[in-house]
Amino acid sequence: MTRFTHNGEITIAYEDLGGAGGDPLLLVMGLGTSRFWWPDGLVSELVDRGFHVAAYDQRDAGESTHLPDRRDGSPIGAMVHRGAPPYSAEDLTDDAVAALDALGWERAHVFGHSMGGLVAQRTAIRHPGRVLSLTSSSAVPSDAGGLRVLRYVRLGCLPRLARLHHPDTPQGNLDLAVAVVRVLAAPGQHVDERDVREFVDKDAAHQATGLRDTKAQSRQVGAKWHGGALAEIAAPTLVLHGEGDPLIRPSAARAIVDAVPGARLRTLPGVGHFLTRDTWATYAGEVRALADRAHEVDGAAHR
Numbered sequence: 068m069t070r071f072t073h074n075g076e077i078t079i080a081y082e083d084l085g086g087a088g089g090d091p092l093l094l095v096m097g098l099g100t101s102r103f104w105w106p107d108g109l110v111s112e113l114v115d116r117g118f119h120v121a122a123y124d125q126r127d128a129g130e131s132t133h134l135p136d137r138r139d140g141s142p143i144g145a146m147v148h149r150g151a152p153p154y155s156a157e158d159l160t161d162d163a164v165a166a167l168d169a170l171g172w173e174r175a176h177v178f179g180h181s182m183g184g185l186v187a188q189r190t191a192i193r194h195p196g197r198v199l200s201l202t203s204s205s206a207v208p209s210d211a212g213g214l215r216v217l218r219y220v221r222l223g224c225l226p227r228l229a230r231l232h233h234p235d236t237p238q239g240n241l242d243l244a245v246a247v248v249r250v251l252a253a254p255g256q257h258v259d260e261r262d263v264r265e266f267v268d269k270d271a272a273h274q275a276t277g278l279r280d281t282k283a284q285s286r287q288v289g290a291k292w293h294g295g296a297l298a299e300i301a302a303p304t305l306v307l308h309g310e311g312d313p314l315i316r317p318s319a320a321r322a323i324v325d326a327v328p329g330a331r332l333r334t335l336p337g338v339g340h341f342l343t344r345d346t347w348a349t350y351a352g353e354v355r356a357l358a359d360r361a362h363e364v365d366g367a368a369h370r
Contacts (some may be wrong), residue, residue: 069130069273072169074162075123080130081123086114089352090173090358091199094122095163095190095332097181099284101129103269105180106262108344112351117174118358120173123166125159125186127283130274137280156292161191167197176358178202180342181315182287185209188323191302192295201327202309203353205340210297219319221312224250233277241267243278251313253339262344297326303361304330305353308336309346331357 072079082102083095092113093246095252096104102122113120124131134153163186167175176199184206191198192209207219231246233239244267247258269275304327308320317334324332333353338346 070163070169071130074126074158074165077126077132077158077162078166079123079126079132079162079169081121081169083170084110084114084120084122085116086119088208089114089117090362091118091170091175092118092122092354092358093167093170093172093177094120095125095177095183095187097179097183097205098287099128099280101266101270101273101275103129103273103275103323104266105146105340106344106347107173107265107341108262109351112295113292113354115169116154116351118135118147118332118355118356119194121170121172123163123189124275125183125287126154126162128281128284129270131162133280133283134286138315152289152291153286154290156186156189156290157294159186159265159287159290160294161195163187163190163192164197171196173349174199176200176202176210178204178354179206180204181206181340185273187296188300189292191304192297193299193304195299195301198302199365200357201302201304202357203304203311203323204305204342204350205312206323207319208325208326211319211322212292216240219316219322224314225241228229237271239272240279247278248341251314251340252343253309253313256311256337256339256343257345258341258343273367286300297323298328300330303364305357306330306332307350307353308332309334309340310334311338312340314340 175185184203188209191201231245245263306320306323324330
């Protein structure tokens, strides 16, 4: 069931995904995609490991507020555009905190994937008292801004994504999503169309524009960060990355680990940018181990 809260004039859609009574875990999904892109199977793995799981839609995604169009342009162009963006990267972290407030969670473990991992990093920097542990998956480091981000992006993947065109019909939306996911999978990695259909059907049922709204994606990417550095993160941190990620280089994960004190890196061979079912149990187990370590650190600090 979709619930709504607010960060100022921005409406944020969020959802309790189960596990009441467990450790609070907030999920943050990536560029332009809704909370429905968190696979049910991964959520179940997290709930089975003792988490109370919730997810929200970032502004300009899913059922949250979509800002008015200001200009045309691609997400890559938005990264280097020098004009004033409609909102800041700090605003994106404040949206995550608005979801935590609505859930009644003073503190929570935060797990972000792709651009959601970037937002999760920045939430741990801007709101350190709200983040028990940080898991950043398949993300670029927060310390890289503007053109410096491109050193971590496999640019050859972008034309492949740009060439994908499918009719704006239910079948066309499914075909587009499957095509995008296959581009983002590691070479030889199996993508189950049933998993993709799960996301597409949920998007359609909630009228989420998702992959087609490139203007919204450009606004998200164009949000500028004026906050602190990764070295300021105090929460126990885990960095996950597929070694076969065709979009974000594993060097991005290593840069995060090098910058965040005490951060741990886990890379997976044969895994790409998409959360395929072969990653679910491993990722859930890693997030559980991190949370256990975070509770030990927190308990020692309060003794």
